[in-house]
Amino acid sequence: MQTPPDKEQDMLLERLYDNxxxxxxxxxxxxARGEAVVVDARRDIGDYLDLAAEHGMxxxxxxxTHIHADYLSGTRELAAATGAAVYVSGEGGQDWQYGFDAxxxxxxxxxxxxxITVQARHTPGHTPEHLAFLITDGAFSRDPGYxxxxxxxxxxxxxxxxxxxxxxxxxxxxFEGAHQLFTSLREVxxxxxxxxxxxxxxxxxxACGKALGALPATTVGYERLNAWWGPYLRNDxxxxxxxxxxxxxxxxxAYFARMKRQNKEGPRVLGPTAPPPELSVAGIGRSLEQxxxxxxxxxxxxxxxxxTVAGALNVPGPAKAATFGAWALDPETETRPLVLFTPDGxxxxxxxxxxxxxxxxxxxxxxxxxxxxxxxxxRRITPEQMPESGASLVLDVRNKAEHAEGHIPGSRQLSxxxxxxxxxxxxxxxxxxxxxxxxxxxxVAASALRRAGYDVVELDRGYPAWADQASDRRAxxxxxxx
Numbered sequence: 400m401q402t403p404p405d406k407e408q409d410m411l412l413e414r415l416y417d418n419x420x421x422x423x424x425x426x427x428x429x430x431a432r433g434e435a436v437v438v439d440a441r442r443d444i445g446d447y448l449d450l451a452a453e454h455g456m457x458x459x460x461x462x463x464t465h466i467h468a469d470y471l472s473g474t475r476e477l478a479a480a481t482g483a484a485v486y487v488s489g490e491g492g493q494d495w496q497y498g499f500d501a502x503x504x505x506x507x508x509x510x511x512x513x514x515i516t517v518q519a520r521h522t523p524g525h526t527p528e529h530l531a532f533l534i535t536d537g538a539f540s541r542d543p544g545y546x547x548x549x550x551x552x553x554x555x556x557x558x559x560x561x562x563x564x565x566x567x568x569x570x571x572x573x574f575e576g577a578h579q580l581f582t583s584l585r586e587v588x589x590x591x592x593x594x595x596x597x598x599x600x601x602x603x604x605x606a607c608g609k610a611l612g613a614l615p616a617t618t619v620g621y622e623r624l625n626a627w628w629g630p631y632l633r634n635d636x637x638x639x640x641x642x643x644x645x646x647x648x649x650x651x652x653a654y655f656a657r658m659k660r661q662n663k664e665g666p667r668v669l670g671p672t673a674p675p676p677e678l679s680v681a682g683i684g685r686s687l688e689q690x691x692x693x694x695x696x697x698x699x700x701x702x703x704x705x706x707t708v709a710g711a712l713n714v715p716g717p718a719k720a721a722t723f724g725a726w727a728l729d730p731e732t733e734t735r736p737l738v739l740f741t742p743d744g745x746x747x748x749x750x751x752x753x754x755x756x757x758x759x760x761x762x763x764x765x766x767x768x769x770x771x772x773x774x775x776x777x778r779r780i781t782p783e784q785m786p787e788s789g790a791s792l793v794l795d796v797r798n799k800a801e802h803a804e805g806h807i808p809g810s811r812q813l814s815x816x817x818x819x820x821x822x823x824x825x826x827x828x829x830x831x832x833x834x835x836x837x838x839x840x841x842x843v844a845a846s847a848l849r850r851a852g853y854d855v856v857e858l859d860r861g862y863p864a865w866a867d868q869a870s871d872r873r874a875x876x877x878x879x880x881x
Contacts, residue, residue, distance in 0.1 A: 410515050410536035411435070411454055412545065414598065414615060415446050419721045419753055420470050421602045423615070425547055427534060428456045429513030436460040436512055437483075438532060438547050439600055440473035442666065443752040447477055460510050462486040462517075464549025464600060465529040466495065468562050468655040470721070471758045472662045475499065479668045486510060490521045491528025499665030504530060514538040520587050524580025525550040525558030531587070533595075542592070546619070549600040551580075552588055554614040555626055559648050562655060577641040584632055593620025650798045652816030654725040654757060661758060669760065674748045675739065678764035683738055684772055692763075693733060693850075694772075695724075696740045697750050700842035704857075708740065709773040713846040715839060717746055720753035726816045726840075727847040730759050739765040777845065779859045780832065782868040788856065791829025794818075796844045797836055797862070807834065807865055815840040819847050834858035834865070
């Protein structure tokens with residue numbers, strides 16, 4: 400007769416979520432052994448270390464679901480800090496092998512920590528090497544209860560199969576990827592019991608899918624019954640599935656190509672990082688005069704529009720500093736150090752940490768004052784001034800779906816995350832009028848374009864203000880009441 404498992408020594412499973420990039424990493428710990436494995440860590444690793452310490456655990460293994468495109472992986476960083484073993488996918492063929500030393504996981508391979516078993520399942524489609532991880536808490540059950548699905552299955556959606564085309568230089572790989580997703584769903588996901596809890600790698604707001612839900616978790620059974628793709632699988636309609644999956648995918652940010660390449664090669668290990676120091680305004684002024692630094696204004700666009708340092712990039716933060724920073728600056732071409740304008744040192748540290756998530760590593764300090772520095776007021780126009788603007792181009796920096804729903808006639812759509820990498824489609828001379836929905840994305844893109852030498856004017860209050868003004872013009876005049 401078998402002894403029943405000790406249910407007092409069960410598993411710890413914690414989700415660490417980054418609202419900036421809508422990205423989830425996971426810490427899975429065996430409380431009986433005091434050991435943990437981390438899946439899909441981001442590069443600023445403090446939260447993982449703090450969580451392990453809080454529960455008296457030692458991180459002994461780190462792994463990831465796939466070669467990420469939207470953020471720089473913290474797998475190597477966390478391993479260097481803890482001495483943990485590194486595991487990565489060995490699937491996907493020769494072109495999708497990692498370029499750094501690590502244990503390779505193939506379909507069915509396991510990582511065991513105490514009572515916990517983490518089993519790799521090869522689930523290609525989003526990327527060729529993609530793994531999902533089935534988690535079994537051996538102190539509670541002999542059957543898997545959780546699936547860390549990475550960018551395979553989200554709450555209500557699937558990982559997009561077109562990123563290799565959009566961000567990694569592939570040609571029509573989206574069709575093969577879509578077919579692989581269909582097979583992965585049929586042979587892996589839908590073969591699991593309905594009760595298995597699904598823990599995805601992203602939530603709403605991520606560009607890794609087109610309709611991600613905001614729920615932190617779902618189940619196999621719920622997705623089987625309710626997800627948009629369910630009827631296609633039930634009817635074995637592979638071609639219909641492929642058409643629906645590929646239709647309407649959002650713009651892929653241009654920095655994804657750099658992330659994909661760096662994550663495959665292995666991100667540079669930073670080691671311990673000290674908080675950014677506060678710098679003297681006089682020293683910053685001298686560096687600006689000699690064009691030795693990039694000044695980054697982290698305030699909201701509404702404050703930047705009142706006045707900012709001449710030549711500054713606008714990267715509002717810290718909440719979305721990783722996203723906006725990766726749109727406004729390419730660290731492979733802009734190697735000068737960054738100085739942040741923030742209200743205090745804690746905000747500077749948080750902005751710096753967000754920038755590390757997208758490989759922007761060269762923040763050298765911050766200031767809380769711009770007194771004595773050269774300032775400028777970014778140019779803006781109202782919707783009423785648009786006809787007389789003489790613009791060479793009206794640039795809509797919203798995404799494709801927003802543009803399709805309504806836009807200024809004659810405007811060109813180029814999302815803010817792609818502008819800096821597509822300068823060849825912009826006019827070399829004349830004025831560009833940029834707009835978005837609220838003004839935030841336009842401010843980020845406009846600041847980057849001005850640093851690149853373009854004359855950019857921002858549309859005040861964005862597309863809604865223009866649409867309201869256009870609606871007023873179309874409204875018939877009311878007769879006077881007699």
